[in-house]
Amino acid sequence: MKYVGNSEPLTLDQVKEWLVVTENNYKTRGFGNYAIIDRYSNLLIGYCGLVYSKQIQKIELIYALNKQHWYLGFALEASNGMVAFGFEVLKLKAIYASIDPENSASENILKKLGFRYVFTENDEFGYPTRYYKISQTYYDEVRAGREVRE
Structure with a gap:
């Protein structure tokens, strides 16, 4: 949680609101947040998805993993799939991502993705x-x- 929001878990009311927003995004925008499941243990280990950021009014890639699953390639694999989905299926023109300036691991993932x-x-x-x-x-x-150079 160190690099997620204000580092505090969401309250029950915030979770309920997030679920309503996410369900609405699936229905109206065709995307949302998805569970990352470990294929061997079948356990939920994190999430990854595309969301509409009110902060910047753009589509944003988000992800988080349980700490014991960091540095194993899960975030890169899931994020790569979401970026491909955003461009190849949803035909988005751009995807944004936001990170804490101290989160060098996420910065490395984003750079690997382009x-x-x-x-x-x-x-x-x-x-x-x-x-x-x-x-x-x-x-x-x-x-x-x-x-290429942008």
Whole structure:
């Protein structure tokens, strides 16, 4: 939880609100947040998805994993699938992601996916947040094996 929101678990009311928002996103936008399940243990180990960020009014990639599953490639694998879904199925023009400036592990994941730093601003809790972006054009060029500059 160190790098998620204000580092505190959501209250029951916040969880209920999040579920309503997520269900509405599935219905109206065609995307939302998805569970990451360990295929061997069949346990829930985290989440990954696309959400509409009210903060920046853009589509944003989000993910989090239980600490015991960090550094095993799960976040990269799930995020790569969500980015592909966003561009190839939903036909999004860009996807953003936001991280705590101290979260170097997430920054590395975003860079591996092709995201680039775009700006820093305070989040809804007043904490500095770094925003990254990948465009569909860049995604398509990288997947075609061409080096490009945005």
